[in-house]
Amino acid sequence: MKKVLFAWELGDGLGHVSRLLPIANALRVRGVECAFAVRNLVVTHSMIVREGHRVFQAPFVTPYAPPDVRGKVIASIGDVLATVGYIEPDKLTALTDGWAAIIDSFDPDLVIADYSPTAGLAAFGERPVVPIGDWFTLPPGNWSEFRTFKDAPNRVDPERLLETVHEVQRRRGKALPDRVPALMHGARNFVVTVPELDPYQKHRVDTETSPLQPLPAAASRQPEQDYFAYLSNGYAGTPKALEALARSNWSGEIYLRDANDEIRSRWRDRGLTIHNAPRPIEQAVERARVVIHHGGIGTLEQVMAIGRPQCIVPRHFEQQKNSEYLGKIGAATAMKSGNRFQPEHIAQAITATLTEERFAENARIAAADLERRGPFNLYTRITDYVLAVLNAR
Template identity: 30%
Template sequence: MRTKRVLLAWEQGAGFGHTIQLARLGQRLMAAGAEVVAAVRYLQNAGPLTEAGIRTLQAPSWPAPAPRPGDVVPASATLTDSLARVGLRDSASVRAVLRAWRELFDAERPDLVVCDYAPLAGLAARGRARVMQASTAYCLPPADLEAMPLFHHFHPPAHTDAEVLASVNDAVDAEGLASIDRIGGLFGGDDAFVRSFPLIDPYADLRAGEAEGPVMEGVMREREDGARSIFAYLHADVAARPDVAAVLMALADRLEIHVPGVEADWLSALTGAGARVHRRAVPMADALARSRLLLHQGSAGVAADALAAGVPQFTLSVHVEHYLNGEALAAAGLSRNVPLFDPKARADVDAVRAWLEDDDALLIAAAAGRMHRAMLDEANPLDMLTGRCLDLL
């Protein structure tokens, strides 16, 4: 009997969060006897997968659609709008990606495709393999949604659900695939697993059940008594903003920082000012255990780590998913959020310092940490996701 094969697919989004979490799942599936291959959007982010011994391929790229006025909007108001801008509004682009996925599936012959923010991979896999949709909450709306919710009022949506649905269906019809009857059908499959805590699920009120929880590397420890460091985990383009750079310099004497992929000398001024600069990624459990505050962009994975560790957060959100996470944390008393895509917004060192010294924030974060660690102890999301993938196989 042929060994069962799993293909891990990642199409949209950026950063290492996608490949880190797929690698954790892939390792478990290989340990259970499956063969695992990954097709990823950015090969430069494939390190976690290759280090886990997973063969890695370039995923089909989405051709950029012809530009339209208003395309340069930093934070789309709906998920439909975001996906339209990067290709789904153009049926020819959609068809090209579907055809490329089908050719890849013909070559790899997967029995199961695990989709991490990979809607076209999921559509192309129907009838060829079982499909598990597994992603963070923002990237995985319920498959029965008739309309995507409006997330903010900074900018109005430029595309409608009907427009994108028609574009996608033109392409799937041309490829001989079954059409979808609602916008949520982009995220349909045989099963779905939401890799976020319910607290930061923007579709929580629209789901039939709760989000299952983040796929973590290990047990997150409680923040240490007397922890005083500020841990900053930022993308280079955010850390380089003049207002953010000024905040980092002002806090350098208490700062630990990691900026993935940055040149070695880029952070030399911070080192000279007394900051502890990490050239390589550090285990989040270790960094958060000694931190009084986490400064980051609001990514779901990092936010989940801090939630479980009981560490207050300060989010500098640069697009809508990060903004939604930051706002949800702020509403729970766990963070302060600055939407950097708003032209009027600026990072301010006084605001960070005030939050850093807020003792009530520490108490609230500690309580949230106990609650979220208990959730993970009761049902480990990585165990659950692995088991459900094996059930599909």
């Protein structure tokens, strides 16, 4: 029986596993044994084992800035990697050996990697790797070095990253990549979003770009309440957003990820409707006049397809960048990332999104355009490609 390992190393939320599971399930039906190595085992374990797949705890470290680069702006994926061991040979050796132990234990014929450069390093030159991701988590691997995505220089010299990778591979007696982006690049690469949401589209080679699965149909009924909010309790700006909602007369419902009973009860006492479990996204979005969320690309696409305007409360640069596209087409308002806003700012943004008809109209136009171009089914093409590679081995 052929085997495939699904790797998730960096990033947070449920989006990484959510986009890997449909591929694993499709491969299992075709007789392929699948297993997962995931960053957040506690949150995703039940999702994965419920589908009948094995799951390992992925090796990872909590990002931190080494002293010699502390205080400088993160301007590229290379700078992100510098915060998780890629300028510290001992640390990166430990992580790479950890990934190699999982790979050797499960012995897959192929690795599907979602934001997992160190899994790519552990498998480099030995097993085929198929990378998937969104624009941020899957930069063009044909680049000689990671380019900056901000108006700022790299805070870490790209050569330093490559020297660290080479030192690790020498210690392990393994092949040396000629560039660090090669760790996130395969013979075929898949960017799981609409092309408009990929600012690197023109730079890519050997890459397909499309939503992973068919998107929801455009809303067929009028909204029944003012808002639906899908927010993370772990983000420092979330209480400000909830405060704005609690002070308002708007009607709506909220799913507050990572919250416990005490936190949910506290906001319920303020008059908010807080659900204990995620709501079916299509139903919740269709019921609302505006959807408030952090700007994760999966949620953003689904809300776009249903045709509701959005208010984005981005936690970081990637989500801020995602919100810029919606802002350009006039279908969303957005806060500044990094918790740089106050409750009154988000109240103003939601008020504008609710009261200015152009937001609803532009959202309807965007939904109609996606419906015309669909249905999308990148996961089928990923599955077919993986099966072709497996059958050729």
